[in-house]
Amino acid sequence: MRAVRVHELTGPKALRVDEVEVPSPGEGEVQISVHAAGVNFPDVLLSYGKYQFKPEPPFVLGAEAAGVVSEVGKGVSGVAVGDRVVTSMINGAFAEKIVIPQEVAVALPKEVDFPTGAITLLTYATTYHALVDRAQLKAGETLLVLGAAGGVGVSAIQLGKLLGARVIAAASTAEKVAFCKQMGADEGVNYGAEDLKDRVKALTGGDGADVIYDPVGGPYSEPALRAIAWQGRFLVIGFTAGEIPKIPLNLVLLKGCQVVGVFWGAFSMREPARNRANCDQVLRWVAEGKLKPHADVTLPFARATEALERIERRAVTGKIVLVP
Numbered sequence: 198m199r200a201v202r203v204h205e206l207t208g209p210k211a212l213r214v215d216e217v218e219v220p221s222p223g224e225g226e227v228q229i230s231v232h233a234a235g236v237n238f239p240d241v242l243l244s245y246g247k248y249q250f251k252p253e254p255p256f257v258l259g260a261e262a263a264g265v266v267s268e269v270g271k272g273v274s275g276v277a278v279g280d281r282v283v284t285s286m287i288n289g290a291f292a293e294k295i296v297i298p299q300e301v302a303v304a305l306p307k308e309v310d311f312p313t314g315a316i317t318l319l320t321y322a323t324t325y326h327a328l329v330d331r332a333q334l335k336a337g338e339t340l341l342v343l344g345a346a347g348g349v350g351v352s353a354i355q356l357g358k359l360l361g362a363r364v365i366a367a368a369s370t371a372e373k374v375a376f377c378k379q380m381g382a383d384e385g386v387n388y389g390a391e392d393l394k395d396r397v398k399a400l401t402g403g404d405g406a407d408v409i410y411d412p413v414g415g416p417y418s419e420p421a422l423r424a425i426a427w428q429g430r431f432l433v434i435g436f437t438a439g440e441i442p443k444i445p446l447n448l449v450l451l452k453g454c455q456v457v458g459v460f461w462g463a464f465s466m467r468e469p470a471r472n473r474a475n476c477d478q479v480l481r482w483v484a485e486g487k488l489k490p491h492a493d494v495t496l497p498f499a500r501a502t503e504a505l506e507r508i509e510r511r512a513v514t515g516k517i518v519l520v521p
Contacts, residue, residue: 199521200292201501202255206246209505212258214498220296222270227299229282231264232311233495234290236504236517237319237348238437243288244505250287258501259290259519263305263314273299281305283314283480285322287462291501293521300469303476306484313483316348316490316516321479322472323434323461324352324410328360329475330464331457332408332430336361341397341406343421344413344437345382346373348516353410354380355488362408365400367393367417369511376514380491388417397424405452410434418442422452429454437511491515 198219205211222228237260242248244258266280276282282302289295305314328334340357344350345366357364358381366377367386374385386396397406405426411418415438422431422444431454436442449456465472482488495518496504504517 198293199498200257201259201498201519202257203244204255206244206254208245209241209502209509211244212502212505214501215255217257217292219294222268222273222296224271225273225299226270226296227266227273227276227302228268229262229264229284229295229297229302230267231262231290231293231295231521233263233315234259234519235261235316235319235348236501236508236519237261238435238508241505241509252288257289257292259286259288259292261285261315261319262290262295263311266302267294269299275299276302281307281311281314283318285318285465291498291519303473303480306480308484309480312492312495312518312520313490314480315518316492317479317483317488318476319461320348320352320516321356321483321488321490322465322476323459324349324356325475325479326461326464326472327410327432327434327459328353328356328408330471331459332432334360334362334408337363338407339363339365339401339404339426340408340410341365341367341421341424342377342382342410343367343417344411345377346514347412347437347511348513349412349434350377350410351380351491351515352488354382357410359482359487365397365406367397367421373514392420393417394420394424397421401426405429408432412437414438414442415440416442419444419448422448422454425452425454427453431456433458492518494518495520497521
């Protein structure tokens with residue numbers, strides 16, 4: 198079978214489509230025939246060896262996939278050959294067939310196609326955990342989303358609106374801000390041309406944002422924190438800007454706010470039952486049309502390098518789908 202593998206930790210150019218052995222499921226495992234896979238920023242970090250998990254090359258890339266169960270191992274129950282499923286992992290999804298523990302095979306509703314399923318789980322489950330479990334976002338509150346045109350950003354816009362928040366989308370260009378409004382944002386801030394703190398303050402009548410969703414880090418975190426409301430919640434999602442910011446803690450004191458870490462991968466492993474319930478809820482909303490994951494482009498495995506390079510240079514709105 199074919200799989201996209203990293204051979205050197207030198208970035209997307211080190212990816213190759215290889216012929217590898219088909220994996221067989223062991224006890225408690227299921228084999229999935231992959232129909233589509235989602236591409237995410239951590240894939241770029243893994244290709245450089247800069248993610249918190251560091252598999253040794255050569256390894257198969259990819260953190261989420263959708264497909265059909267093609268074989269089950271001994272002792273598997275509740276999952277059968279022919280079931281449509283989605284799953285997430287640290288790496289391994291960019292392959293024609295994958296093997297996963299039965300516990301991480303999540304049923305894909307019949308109303309949701311494979312490309313949509315492949316770009317839903319990681320971003321929307323992360324954001325659901327962030328907004329519901331960690332921030333306890335309430336209807337009527339204001340949510341500021343940084344990096345709002347990316348995959349997790351779009352999920353935050355849509356989930357924020359579904360939960361009843363007023364959403365301010367912050368992105369790096371006017372074109373991306375316009376896209377965010379198409380995705381449902383109420384207001385937009387072009388932090389490539391506007392002062393982020395001043396604009397958010399102006400849009401909130403001086404009160405600031407109740408919840409800040411920050412997958413970007415770098416130079417944007419501190420001005421965003423300066424625009425937080427009294428007793429607001431600042432969600433640390435990730436650092437796509439490449440720089441981990443250093444925040445003056447006096448701002449946390451003065452704002453009476455919380456800085457809240459969101460590590461969905463660890464949450465999914467530590468609390469699998471809660472995570473499964475979150476994933477099921479997200480997929481129900483997708484099936485009902487209440488959430489609409491956005492695929493910028495669909496590419497074959499042979500163009501995986503292009504997919505990662507586009508993400509690396511911030512040239513994607515929503516997400517990219519890879520298909521075998």
